[in-house]
Amino acid sequence: MITLLSTLALLVASGDDPAWPDYRGPGLDGHAPAGARLPLTWSEEENVVWKTPIWGRGWSSPVVADGRVWLTSADPQGHRRSVICVDLDSGEVLLDRQLLEVAEPEMRNPLNSYASPSPVLGGGRVFVLFGSQGLFCLDTESFETLWSREDLHCDHMMGPGSSPILVDDRLVIHYDGGDEQYVVALDPESGETIWRSTRSVDFSGIANDLRKAYATPVTVRRGGRTVLVSTGARATYGYDAADGEELWRVRHTGFSMSARPLVDGEQVLINTGFMAAQLWALRLGGEGDVSATHVAWKVNKGIATIASGAVVDGLVFQVSDGGVLSCLDAASGDRFWRERVAGDVCSSLLIAGERVYLFDRAGKTVVFEVGAEFHVLAENELEDGCMASPAVAGNALIVRTKTHLYRLQQSEQER
Numbered sequence: 001m002i003t004l005l006s007t008l009a010l011l012v013a014s015g016d017d018p019a020w021p022d023y024r025g026p027g028l029d030g031h032a033p034a035g036a037r038l039p040l041t042w043s044e045e046e047n048v049v050w051k052t053p054i055w056g057r058g059w060s061s062p063v064v065a066d067g068r069v070w071l072t073s074a075d076p077q078g079h080r081r082s083v084i085c086v087d088l089d090s091g092e093v094l095l096d097r098q099l100l101e102v103a104e105p106e107m108r109n110p111l112n113s114y115a116s117p118s119p120v121l122g123g124g125r126v127f128v129l130f131g132s133q134g135l136f137c138l139d140t141e142s143f144e145t146l147w148s149r150e151d152l153h154c155d156h157m158m159g160p161g162s163s164p165i166l167v168d169d170r171l172v173i174h175y176d177g178g179d180e181q182y183v184v185a186l187d188p189e190s191g192e193t194i195w196r197s198t199r200s201v202d203f204s205g206i207a208n209d210l211r212k213a214y215a216t217p218v219t220v221r222r223g224g225r226t227v228l229v230s231t232g233a234r235a236t237y238g239y240d241a242a243d244g245e246e247l248w249r250v251r252h253t254g255f256s257m258s259a260r261p262l263v264d265g266e267q268v269l270i271n272t273g274f275m276a277a278q279l280w281a282l283r284l285g286g287e288g289d290v291s292a293t294h295v296a297w298k299v300n301k302g303i304a305t306i307a308s309g310a311v312v313d314g315l316v317f318q319v320s321d322g323g324v325l326s327c328l329d330a331a332s333g334d335r336f337w338r339e340r341v342a343g344d345v346c347s348s349l350l351i352a353g354e355r356v357y358l359f360d361r362a363g364k365t366v367v368f369e370v371g372a373e374f375h376v377l378a379e380n381e382l383e384d385g386c387m388a389s390p391a392v393a394g395n396a397l398i399v400r401t402k403t404h405l406y407r408l409q410q411s412e413q414e415r
Contacts, residue, residue: 018033018064018088018392018393018394018396019064019065019066019121019393020062020063020064020065020391020392020393020398021063021064021065021120021121021122021166022063022118022120022121022163022165022166023060023061023062023063023118023120023163023216023348023388023389023391024260024308024348024389025391025392028165028218028219028260029218029262029263029310029311029351030308030310030348030349030350030351030389031310031312031351031352032350032351032352032353032392033392034353036352036353036392036394036395037395037410038352038355038357038392038395038396038397038408038409039397039408039409039410040355040367040377040378041378041380042380042382042408043380043381043382044382044383047408047409047410047411048406048407048408049091049396049407049408049409050090050091050406050407051091051404051405051406051407052086052091052092052093052404052405052406053403053404054071054073054084054400054403054404054405055073055096056073056074056075056076056080056082056115057073057074057075057076057113057114057115057402058071058072058073058074058113058114058115058116059112059113059115059116059346059387059388060072060073060113060115060116060117060118060119060163060388060400061118061163061348061388061389061390061391061400062118062388062390062391062398062400062405063118063119063120063121063126063391064088064121064391064392064393064398065121065140066124066140066141067087067088067089068085068086068087068088068094068140069085069086069087069088069391069393069398069405070083070084070085070086070119070121070126070128070140071083071084071086071118071119071388071400071405072084072115072117072118072119072128072130073115074113074114074115074130075114076113076114077105078102078105078106078108078114079101079102079103079105080098080100080101080102081098081099081100081101081102081114081115081130081133081134082096082097082098082099082115083095083096083097083099083119083126083128083136083138084096085140085143086405088393088398088407091405091407094143095143097143099128099130099134099136099145099148100130100133100134102114102133106131106132106133106155106156106159107157107158107159108158108159109158109159111346112158112159112160112161113159113387114130114159114160115130116159116160116161117129117130117131117160117161117162117163117164118163118388118389119163119164120163120164120165120166120171121140122166122188123188124139124140124141125137125138125139125140125146125188126138126140127164127166127171127188129160129162129163129164129173130160131156131159131160131161131162132152132153132154132155132156132160132175132177133150133160134148134149134150135148135149135150135152135164135173135186135191136148137188137191147190147191148191149186149191152173152175152184153175153177153180154175154176154177154178154179154180154181154182155177155178155179155180155208155212156177156178156212157177157178157208157209157212158212158256160214161214161258162174162175162176162213162214162215162216162258163216164216165216165217165218165219166188167185167219167226167228167241168226168241168242169187169188170185170186170187170188170194170241170242171185171186171187171188172184172185172186172217172228172241173186174213174214174215174216174217174230174232176199176211176212176213176214176215176232176233177211177212178208178209178211178212179208179211180198181198181199181201181203181211181212181213181232181233182196182197182198182199183196183197183199183217183228183230183237183239183244184196184197185241185244194244195243195244196244197239197244197245197246199232199233199235199237200235200237200246200249201232201233201234201235201249201251203233203234206234209255210233210234210255211233211234211255212233212255212256213231213232213233213255213256213257213258213273214256214257214258215230215231215232215257215258215259215260215261215271215273216260217229217230217231217260217261218260218261218262218263218268219241220263220268220284222284222285225240225241225242226240226241226242227239227240227241227247227284228240228241229261229263229268229270231257231260231261231270231271231273233254233255233256233257233273234251234252234253234254234255235249235250235251235252236249236250236252236261236270236280236282237249238284247287248285248286248287248288248289248290248294249288249289249290249291250270250280250282250289250290250291250294250295251289251291252270252272252278252280252291253272254271254272254273254274254275254277254278255273255274256273256274256305257271257272257273257274257277257305258273258305258306259271259273259277259304259305259306259307259308259309259348260308260348262308262309262310262311262316263311264281264311264316264330266283266284266285267281267282267283267284267296267330268281268282268284269281269282269309269311269316269330270282271303271304271305271308271309273305274305276300277300277303277304277305278298278299278300278303279298279299279300279303279309279316279318279328279333280295280297280298281295281296281297281298281330281333282294282295282296283295283296296333297332297333298333299328299333299335301326301335301338302318302320302324302326302335302338303318303320304318304319304320304321304345305321306321306345306346307319307321307345307346307347307348307349308348308349308389309348309349310348310349310350310351310356311330312351312370313370314329314330314331315327315328315329315330315336315370315371315372316328316329316330317349317356319341319342319345319349319358320345321344321345321346322340322343322344322345323340323341323342323343323344323345323360324338324339324340324341325338325339325340325341325342325358325366325368325374326338326339327371327372327374336372336373337372337373337374339374341358341366341368341376342358342360342362342364342366343360343361343362343364343385344360344361344362345358345359345360345361346361346386346387347359347360347386347387347388347389347390348389350389350390350392351370352392353370354369354370354371355367355368355369355370355377356368356369356370357390357397359385359386359389359390359399360385360386361385361386361387362385363381363382363383363384363385363386363401364379364380364381364385365378365379365380365381365382366378366379367379367380382399382401382406383401383403383404384401384402384403384404385401385402386399386400386401386402387400387402388400393407395409395410396408396409397409
């Protein structure tokens with residue numbers, strides 16, 4: 001079940017322990033660390049260090065720290081919810097523990113799973129979320145469950161999607177359901193609530209289905225404080241991460257968005273979600289409702305509702321749900337190019353140096369060049385496709401397909 005290459009392929013170039021603690025990496029933006037030499041090509045036989053079967057149906061993205069890979073899974077019916085830990089060097093499953101037994105699982109969308117929120121790592125702990133069903137904190141060395149919360153609820157309606165995020169000394173989670181919409185910050189040491197902020201948009205007369213969202217926030221530093229940029233149905237908010245105070249908000253249409261905001265200097269890029277997704281550039285700053293003053297530009301074609309894009313060197317890359325890739329000018333929103341390159345896509349884009357990696361739901365990966373002109377570098381195939389986003393560990397890609405977890409890496413001799 002586990003295929004090994006040479007021992008040399010297991011070495012990390014720097015000798016340091018690689019870490020990818022959040023599903024979009026240490027910068028929350030899908031950028032691999034500088035100097036990472038990821039493989040350009042692979043197959044089921046080429047550049048596979050190991051391949052480990054993962055049971056169940058779980059779309060959570062892998063996270064990595066201290067030589068271990070963490071992810072979650074569930075049975076398709078949602079009765080069993082489990083955390084899984086895999087050894088980074090060997091691919092051996094070190095932990096497969098059921099954390100929840102759910103007698104009457106909530107409804108989920110056919111595209112979703114009961115283990116879609118990704119774990120987050122920090123301070124020797126892993127935080128595992130199953131939406132309203134439960135949140136768990138485990139010690140990453142002993143695997144002991146340190147605390148749990150099963151009292152934070154909303155009606156996700158189509159299954160959970162938002163992932164937890166560590167912000168300074170806070171664990172922050174979105175609960176944007178059809179019934180309630182709020183953001184909560186917890187003490188990572190104890191699990192106790194530090195603050196809870198209810199979404200301020202008036203949902204009166206709005207159907208419950210149009211109130212939900214699945215996005216995960218990002219952070220920016222402004223005026224000496226950490227600002228949480230938090231996208232929900234019908235609005236995006238800036239919260240003071242210390243106390244949850246709403247600093248500003250921008251109203252927009254849309255709901256059920258899962259794409260994460262992107263930070264580009266003095267602006268953030270947000271996805272407005274269903275029904276017709278748009279990409280908006282918001283200038284940072286301001287107070288209160290800044291809808292009329294802080295929107296720099298909007299783009300309404302080729303924008304994803306699921307996959308998070310990436311911004312690099314003044315360029316914004318977006319991939320639509322149907323696999324149409326586009327490159328935009330981050331300053332103006334003007335489009336440089338637009339190409340259909342893949343099948344349906346849920347995975348977020350990954351940037352590594354001058355390369356962008358795109359994984360689709362059928363098993364195809366397109367690697368293309370960062371630039372205002374479209375240039376494909378490689379196309380690769382695996383036996384099954386990706387719903388999760390990839391992780392980076394040193395010079396390795398950690399890729400979760402619907403059935404397996406892979407470590408993809410060139411040997412030292414080939415670099």
